[in-house]
Amino acid sequence: MSIAWITGTSSGLGEGFVKSLLSTHQITGFSRRPGSIVDDRYRHITLDLADVASIPRIIEQAVSSEPQPVELDLLILNAGILGPIRDLYGTPLEEIEQTMMVNVWANKVMIDTLLSLEEQGKLRGPSRILAISSGASQNGARGWNAYSISKAALNMMIQLYAAERPNKKWISLAPGLVHTAMQDTLAKEDPQRFPALNRLLAARGTADMPDGATAARRIIDALDRIFASPNGSYVDIRKI
Numbered sequence: 615m616s617i618a619w620i621t622g623t624s625s626g627l628g629e630g631f632v633k634s635l636l637s638t639h640q641i642t643g644f645s646r647r648p649g650s651i652v653d654d655r656y657r658h659i660t661l662d663l664a665d666v667a668s669i670p671r672i673i674e675q676a677v678s679s680e681p682q683p684v685e686l687d688l689l690i691l692n693a694g695i696l697g698p699i700r701d702l703y704g705t706p707l708e709e710i711e712q713t714m715m716v717n718v719w720a721n722k723v724m725i726d727t728l729l730s731l732e733e734q735g736k737l738r739g740p741s742r743i744l745a746i747s748s749g750a751s752q753n754g755a756r757g758w759n760a761y762s763i764s765k766a767a768l769n770m771m772i773q774l775y776a777a778e779r780p781n782k783k784w785i786s787l788a789p790g791l792v793h794t795a796m797q798d799t800l801a802k803e804d805p806q807r808f809p810a811l812n813r814l815l816a817a818r819g820t821a822d823m824p825d826g827a828t829a830a831r832r833i834i835d836a837l838d839r840i841f842a843s844p845n846g847s848y849v850d851i852r853k854i
Contacts, residue, residue: 615638615639615640615655616638616639616640616685616687616688617639617640617641617642617680617684617685617686617687617688617739618631618635618639618640618641618642618686618687618688618689618690619641619642619643619644619676619686619688619689619690619740620632620635620641620642620643620644620689620690620692621643621644621645621661621663621690621691621692621693621721621724622644622645622692622693622694623643623644623645623649623651623658623692624643624645624646624647624648624649625649625794625795625826626792626794626795626796626826627692627746627789627792627794627826627829627830628643628645628690628692628693628826628830629649629650629651629826629827629830630825630826630827630828630829630830630831631690631692631830631833631834632651632656633651633827633830634827634830634831634833634834635688635834636653636655636656639655639687639688640655640656641655641656641657642656642657642658642659642676643656643657643658643659644658644659644660644661644672644693645658645660645661645693646660646661646662647660648660659672659676663693663715663716663720663721664712664715664716664720666715666719666720666723669720669723669724669727670723670727673724673727673728673731674727674731677731677736677737678736682736683735683736683737683738684736684737684738684739685738685739686728686737686738686739686740686741687739687740687741687742688740688741688742688744689724689725689728689739689740689742689743689744690744690746691721691724691725691743691744691745691746692746693716693720694716694717694746694764694765695712695713695716695717695761696713696761696796696799696800697709697710697712697713697759697760697761699757699758699799699800699803699808700757700759701756701757701759702759702760705759705760709760710759710760710763713760713761713763713764714760714763714764714767716764717761717764717765717767717768718764718767718768718771721745721768721771722771725743725775728740729779739782740782741782741783742782742783742785742837742841743772743775743782743783743784743785744785744786744787744837744840744841745768745769745771745772745784745785745786745787746786746787746789747765747768747769747786747787747788747848748761748762748765748788748789749788749790749850750762750765751765751766751768751769751786751788751848752766752788752848753810755808755809755810756807756808756809756810757803757807757808757810757811758810768786769786769848772784772785772786772846772848773786773846773847773848774846775846776845776846777846780845783841783845784845784846785840785841785843785845785846785847785848785849786847786848786849787833787840787848787849787850787851788848788849788850788851788852789829789833789851790829790850790851790852791814791817791822791823791824792823792824792825792826792829793818793823793824793825793826794825794826797814797818797823800814801814801815801818832851833851836851836854839854840854
């Protein structure tokens, strides 16, 4: 059975990815909380991406606990934080740095650790890397400041890795609107001040904003088409 590693699996889209892949993959999920999934084909490893210094040790332990070498088929970098919705002017640099750390640099550390373990012969793969991005990386909507910046940086980081390691498949993917706790947070903000919220509020409770399980299933069903895109691409699932 193929092996998949997924970050942010305690709820929402990440939990949906686990459920969608259980029939075809042995899965390791990384998140701060274990979530509700209990299955022989799933193991949870506690990981706080904000604690970047701990990532190499935890990843190395995860690899060493598997039969050697691990053949990692799919890495889904799903975990991320929204950060406060506010204008960029006046946003403390510390808030931006925190969002960048979780949404970009923690992923870099995880990728680099895996590549290093592969060079050491302790791991094969990942052969496919899917980084969950956002349409916010493209549209520059008022209020999304650090989140938009971080997701745009994530897209470029994936493109750069694809140029360095073209033997692997690298894609950053916008999953479309997904009804998660993040959307519940956004619904409390002022749409007059942040007009992009109007589209989100209109989509709540409709097929345009599916729950995490439904959105994840759509992405997993389209994986072959997603990875058929040019290596390093930013892909929007709504345009597949």
